[in-house]
Amino acid sequence: MSVDPNAPTQGGFPVPPHAGGPRRPHPARFLVPALVAAAVAVGLGAYGKVHDPEGTAFNLAGFSSTSAVKSWLGTTALGFALLQVVSALMVYGRLPGPSWSAALHRWSGRIAFLVAVPVAVHCLYALGYQTYSTRVLWHSFLGCFFFGAFSAKMLLLRSERLPGWLLPVVGGLVFAVLTVVWLTSALWFFRTFGVTT
């Protein structure tokens, strides 16, 4: 990940931060996040598909099953993701918000991501990429897609002079995908097995 999207090919002028400048940004700044996103998503899917699902994994004390743990972690992630949407609207001035709404956005996003990672690890390690029903197919596909899209979002944040619509669109995509991933897993789990721990 050493490719620097802002590196010298830019043209050499000092770049004013946050300016939606008139000059066309170098394609690398979109290409690199897009390629990384594709690599992450395809890599996760390939790992889940190729390796032999273990069927078992580390469990947390106090929970009846790893599925319950994952459902609750996923629900936590979705909760912070909702906070993401609200705080993003504050940052963009669409909602009245406190001065620390940017920090709120950053940290709720980090927490949501870090909470989602163990879920993905368990899914891919113990269950793998599966396609045996529509729900499972979409969950597998979008679960991998989510981490790709999230990587792209993180890398795009490092670029300046992006088109103004890009971050909200990518962020909204990440949120939408996470929602579907949650609907096809945790909600299904709670509906099937009840809201248990």
Add this chain to the structure above:
Amino acid sequence: MKRSGPLFTLFAGLVLALFMLSVNATTGTGSSSYSDDSSGTSEPTAPPTASTPGERPDPSRTATPTPTKKPPADGRYTGRTDDDSASIAITLSDGKAVAYFCDGRATESWLKGDVEDDGSMRLTGKNGAKLDGRLTDDGSKVRGTVDIRKKSWAFTAPKAKKPSGVYRATTEVRGEKVDGGWIVQPDGSQVGILSRDGEPAQAPRLDPATGTVVLDDGGRLTARPVVP
């Protein structure tokens, strides 16, 4: 002025993922998706003790393939009832056991429980199903009885290797709950029951190499080895 926070975030996620993977890979046989035990006694650390009276007291318990401090050793055991009417498979892992009894037609039961340090186990399943078994001192087989719906069978299950063992697939197909269990014997024969919405029937063949099951209607299932 570049923001490195997002990179740190990604990096932290990567580190966390690698850490979890390493924990999974090293513990390997933690609790499973199927266990709903809450006994909390999953770490038997005492060394193997002599067996109970009536069994062969064999102090040299060294024939087990994994020379670990945790008795009994993990393993798969597959066999048949003494009257040859049904198959049974037991998987031991980390002091726990899960067993599947299946006649390939209508009677099946999943049982689970703890394995004592002396290799004895008392597993329970739904509707009062019970399995009393005992691992022989050399770890080569499990002998015991299984009671399901007031019937009792004695069984012997010798130690087996992959791909022998017990497999399970649970999913829903077009809103219908599908639950299948298979026992693959070392000679390659297998029995299985596939229940659709609780209606048991003979299961289609499982491909032990991939875990793939092709249903009558062309649908596919993926069965996985069952671990306690």
